[in-house]
Amino acid sequence: MKPEAATVAPLDIAHIRSQFPVLHQLVNKHPLVYLDNAATTQKPQVVLDALTAYYTGYNSNIHRGVHTLAERATTAFEETRKTAQRFLNAAEPEEVIFTKGCTDGINLVASSFGRSHIQPGDEILISGMEHHSNIVPWQMLCQERGATLRVVPISDAGEMQMEAFDRLLTDKTKLVSVVHASNALGTINPVEEIIRKAHAVGAVVLLDGAQAVSHLEVDVQALDVDFYVMSGHKVYGPTGTGLLYGKRRLLEAMPPYQGGGEMIREVSFEGTTYNDIPFKFEAGTPNISDIVALRYALEWVEQLGKTAIAAHEQQLLQRANTLLQEVPGLRLVGTAAHNVSVVSFVIDGGTSL
Structure with missing residues (x-):
């Protein structure tokens, strides 16, 4: 089931991001935004330590x-x-x-x-x-x-x-x-x-x-x-x-x-x-x-709490789905009633995840 975001304290995303050294860099002159977590996740400092x-x-x-x-x-x-x-x-x-x-x-x-x-x-x-x-x-x-x-x-x-x-x-x-x-x-x-x-x-x-x-x-x-x-x-x-x-x-x-x-x-x-x-x-x-x-x-x-993680991800997923549907020629793939934060879509000229 999708978590009820209103019942969960919001995560401090800036603090969480600060714990990942790999994110402290510029890629193509922009702060790195990493979206490929389905393939592999980055590692917080506590793991590296x-x-x-x-x-x-x-x-x-x-x-x-x-x-x-x-x-x-x-x-x-x-x-x-x-x-x-x-x-x-x-x-x-x-x-x-x-x-x-x-x-x-x-x-x-x-x-x-x-x-x-x-x-x-x-x-x-x-x-x-x-x-x-x-x-x-x-x-x-x-x-x-x-x-x-x-x-x-x-x-x-x-x-x-x-x-x-x-x-x-x-x-x-x-x-x-x-x-x-x-x-x-x-x-x-x-x-x-x-x-x-x-x-x-x-x-x-x-x-x-x-x-x-x-x-x-x-x-x-x-x-x-x-x-x-x-x-x-x-x-x-x-x-x-x-x-x-x-x-x-x-x-x-x-x-x-x-x-x-x-x-x-x-x-x-x-x-x-x-x-x-x-x-x-x-x-x-x-x-x-x-x-x-x-x-x-x-x-x-465990310290972050999976309920808080899932609630934040569902907010991002809902926003992503809303904005993607405004892209001309884009069709979402996979609209299950119960899901985690993965977005797949087909767009004119190619396929992306």
Whole structure:
């Protein structure tokens, strides 16, 4: 739902802007105005400071050393997991897996859960508004396993056609993977209804939260979603970071995604036993510095408040839509009733976002 701006204290935009060093420059002789947040967000100073603090103060490998720097680095790394648990309201920190981003998280689920659960004749259901990262891994899995990929069409308004969803959702459907909020249209999908209906036929649900987590309150327990992925770089954190939430019972039953490093409990040439979650899915030395800094990005968003962020963005979106409709030859694309702050349009002579 769209927030009621009148009930939310306005943000101090000048103060917020001052926290982003990259914006303190002229581009083409004008102060930089950055509108490409659907692709990646800029980073506030607190995130940059966290990166510097790690490399200048306690750069070390984690989970395997007993010296002071290793203990400090391990503590900082795991603090991010606790923050992520709170950010998504996971039941426990062990349900949070660190990844490189949404693409990595979706591929992890496709490779681990998919290969161990999807059988010939099964079906996977996605929507017509998905990003490549939520299409190609399922195509690859279906080709490998002899399954079928079904696509729910979208309306001219950019909304998922729920009548078609109901028709395509059958007892053959084993997994539903849809975007929470569209990166191109801004559409917020009716994920509660999607999850409820998918569970009714025994299917598990993955939500791609890349464009949702910086705008919307996400409570994975309230949603009862099985898997939820997000990218750190789209919520003011470093690139190469992300989170996969999964229900404990599913993660524990899934085989490892990659081998080596922290995912091992004991290893010999005769065989290997695997670590508990979340470490079972975090092979090798992770992206320690950026994961440490991700915590500060999540806390920065929490301090601003998603309700205040969303209210301000809705004001901008409404003003943008009003002014764009005055441009000759321009037609807005995607006019869903529930959306986040993305504007797509077609204009005579070309297409822009």
